[in-house]
Amino acid sequence: MTATQITGIxxxxxxxxxxxxxxSISIAPRVITAWPxxxxxxxxLVETFRPAxxxxxxxxxxxxxxxxxxxxxxxxxLQDAGVDLSQMDRSRIAVVFATSFGCVxxxxxxxxxxxxxxxxxxDPITFPETLGNAPAAHVALFHQLQGPNLTLSSKNFAAESAxxxxxxxxxxxxxxxAVVLAGDTLTQAVYEWYEAAQMLAPACFNEEPLxxxxxxxPGEGVVAMVLEPEGKRQARSYAALLGGRWATGGGAQAYIHxxxxxxxPQRIICAxxxxxxxxxxxTCPALKIAGPDAVILLQQPVASGLADxxxxxHLLLALSQRPGSGEALMLGAAGGSGFAVLHLELP
Amino acid sequence: MIDAKKTIVVTGIxxxxxxxxxxxxxxxxxxxxxxxxQPATDLYPGFQGTxxxxxxxxxxxxxxxxxxxxxxxxxxxxxAVSGYNGASETLRxxxxxxxxxxxxLSEIDAEIAKGAAEWYRHGGLKRxxxxxxxxxxxxxxxxxxxxxxxxxxxxxxxxxxxxxxxxANLLLDGAAPMVLAGGSDALCPFTLSGxxxxxxxxxxxxxxxxxxxxxLNLGEGAAVLLLETLAHARERGAPIHAILRGWAMTNDASxxxxxxxxxxxxxxxxxxxxxxxxxxxxxxxxVNAHGTGTxxxxxxxxxxxxxxxxxxxxxxxxxxxxSYFGHCLGAAGALEAAITITAMQEGALFPTLRxxxxxxxxxxDYLRGELRRQSLPVAMSVSAGFGGSNAALIFGRPRP
Numbered sequence: 001m002t003a004t005q006i007t008g009i010x011x012x013x014x015x016x017x018x019x020x021x022x023x024s025i026s027i028a029p030r031v032i033t034a035w036p037x038x039x040x041x042x043x044x045l046v047e048t049f050r051p052a053x054x055x056x057x058x059x060x061x062x063x064x065x066x067x068x069x070x071x072x073x074x075x076x077x078l079q080d081a082g083v084d085l086s087q088m089d090r091s092r093i094a095v096v097f098a099t100s101f102g103c104v105x106x107x108x109x110x111x112x113x114x115x116x117x118x119x120x121x122x123d124p125i126t127f128p129e130t131l132g133n134a135p136a137a138h139v140a141l142f143h144q145l146q147g148p149n150l151t152l153s154s155k156n157f158a159a160e161s162a163x164x165x166x167x168x169x170x171x172x173x174x175x176x177x178a179v180v181l182a183g184d185t186l187t188q189a190v191y192e193w194y195e196a197a198q199m200l201a202p203a204c205f206n207e208e209p210l211x212x213x214x215x216x217x218p219g220e221g222v223v224a225m226v227l228e229p230e231g232k233r234q235a236r237s238y239a240a241l242l243g244g245r246w247a248t249g250g251g252a253q254a255y256i257h258x259x260x261x262x263x264x265p266q267r268i269i270c271a272x273x274x275x276x277x278x279x280x281x282x283t284c285p286a287l288k289i290a291g292p293d294a295v296i297l298l299q300q301p302v303a304s305g306l307a308d309x310x311x312x313x314h315l316l317l318a319l320s321q322r323p324g325s326g327e328a329l330m331l332g333a334a335g336g337s338g339f340a341v342l343h344l345e346l347p
Numbered sequence: 348m349i350d351a352k353k354t355i356v357v358t359g360i361x362x363x364x365x366x367x368x369x370x371x372x373x374x375x376x377x378x379x380x381x382x383x384x385q386p387a388t389d390l391y392p393g394f395q396g397t398x399x400x401x402x403x404x405x406x407x408x409x410x411x412x413x414x415x416x417x418x419x420x421x422x423x424x425x426x427a428v429s430g431y432n433g434a435s436e437t438l439r440x441x442x443x444x445x446x447x448x449x450x451x452l453s454e455i456d457a458e459i460a461k462g463a464a465e466w467y468r469h470g471g472l473k474r475x476x477x478x479x480x481x482x483x484x485x486x487x488x489x490x491x492x493x494x495x496x497x498x499x500x501x502x503x504x505x506x507x508x509x510x511x512x513x514x515a516n517l518l519l520d521g522a523a524p525m526v527l528a529g530g531s532d533a534l535c536p537f538t539l540s541g542x543x544x545x546x547x548x549x550x551x552x553x554x555x556x557x558x559x560x561x562x563l564n565l566g567e568g569a570a571v572l573l574l575e576t577l578a579h580a581r582e583r584g585a586p587i588h589a590i591l592r593g594w595a596m597t598n599d600a601s602x603x604x605x606x607x608x609x610x611x612x613x614x615x616x617x618x619x620x621x622x623x624x625x626x627x628x629x630x631x632x633x634v635n636a637h638g639t640g641t642x643x644x645x646x647x648x649x650x651x652x653x654x655x656x657x658x659x660x661x662x663x664x665x666x667x668x669x670s671y672f673g674h675c676l677g678a679a680g681a682l683e684a685a686i687t688i689t690a691m692q693e694g695a696l697f698p699t700l701r702x703x704x705x706x707x708x709x710x711x712d713y714l715r716g717e718l719r720r721q722s723l724p725v726a727m728s729v730s731a732g733f734g735g736s737n738a739a740l741i742f743g744r745p746r747p
Contacts, residue, residue, distance in 0.1 A: 024466075090600070091615060101479060102479070108459075112460040114460070114536070114540060115461060116460075120393035123544065124541075126542035127545060128545075128733050131448065132501035132503075132733060132734055134733075137733070137735055141735065145600055146599070146612065146615070152498045155479075155482070161496065165513060168513075171520070174516075188463060192464040196468065197476075245496065247497075248494050287644065
């Protein structure tokens, strides 16, 4: 597999809207005030900001926050990559967006209009913005990107699959560059679903410091990365994606052996998609392969809050720790429901 | 010279359509020219329109709640592998790329807006768990015990065709020995209400490409293709229904909902697919169009065909088979891929039903009236959707 370089990063996360790597500060969950809650409830929330203040010219008033964040993060990633779109063949630039819930905010608004006015009285302006591909379509429209435009979801591993499928588009000559995005927004209905399903960590209900526990703290945000084939353009690289796989079943160990041969990665990046990779039966063999000297970058709750779409955020957090150069494996595990492995080379 | 390891073939086709369960039901219904569109009033109070529903779904053993889109997908996938007689391990390692736009929206009532927590307490919790489009692919994986890579694409009405394109990419990557690729979408008040609010629905049976077209009708269904490389298919002695010779995806980047009026984005997509297929414009014998029946889509699509097939020796034969059972949204591209392969196998160019006064074009031969019988070595299916996305698939008849 030919290496694909990650040359630009943009994000809208609880750290705020940022280009490039994240600052080395820790983020605590915030108290939810956007909707009435039954007592104290916390989550990793994106603080409200004006998209046009970050990206001049953006018009996002009628858009779902997910679309607005996709626009901001893609703009920051392209800027960070030093891409001059006016000099590029935009028909050869793809957009690949990974999400679990899509534009859930406006979907809820559409249900509200149906509840208030009946299904015959719903809002025609809202409906198209509820579609899952609206964020990626807005990114294409704003930047005039006319290559393949994909939105996809995969249980537990949406972001990993987006990254790998974008790399596949580049490898097969179906695009010369790809903007890969992954993210979700948190709404009352989503948060209450997690709560009703008893999936929340105790830290969601009190202001105690975070401690290892069962459950998770929901989060929100979008991370965008610019992918380019190696050697196509002189650009700084955050990491090279050498290969990878995501799967709904087992076999991580065999795949990792096949991927690495006799090699051993110096770094393991854990992407928590339901189960800590350090204790997962699927991925802990990789930790053994890596040996005692390997650097283990544990998953961080702020990114785990994004669940299926969290892997780009996990990768961004790991890169932001400046873990040094060399081979790295990014591992995601989901109990008995599969695994994801990304083989990376850090410059 | 064909590289068998890089040639993608279709070795199984599964369909659930308003004609019933199975590819044969679709083929027989369409060859008979039977229209499944019917007046309906029961999708929600106040709705009066025309649509096509799938009747009589069998019970599925469920370990958790499946949405109607999940069920349609599972039934189509089972149909696609019903003739599979290879190693069970190969099927287990296969990939899945499904497509859906509705997914679990069909399971959520408007009452959720009164209070989500309350709705979850009264039975909504399990139903809402099927909301994410990822559930469609996951349902297929669980049903068939497939453990390879699995994704669900959601690119509005181009989703079904894109799943096939991405499935083919997955095979070229060597990521799986076979891939089940297709789409599934159920009818539900949410989408019906949405298209109704946009005034995009024709209250009568739709008339794609007619100058008096009024809009689309919604349908539901699922189709799944079993894809593998020619080398893999030969090795296991699989029947080859068609060769996927080329595929492409583009975006108009022009408007959030409307297609580019000059058809340039779709024409570029067709051009790329032809290039990949190594196929001249005169080789394509039939295009199964997106053909929704909306005023904007059908004229833009006509312009796309005029651009893409400019210089062709004869007008390009085109029809919209949405006139038979409506627009099945995320399933449409996959269903129309199955119909395109059927057309090649049967040597049958399906006419657009109710097309009496076609859009004027010297470059497009709008098929209407009787079924046209002719040998069809190469055919194309195109799809487009809200958000400006386009997809084109080119199929070839397998060599004997």
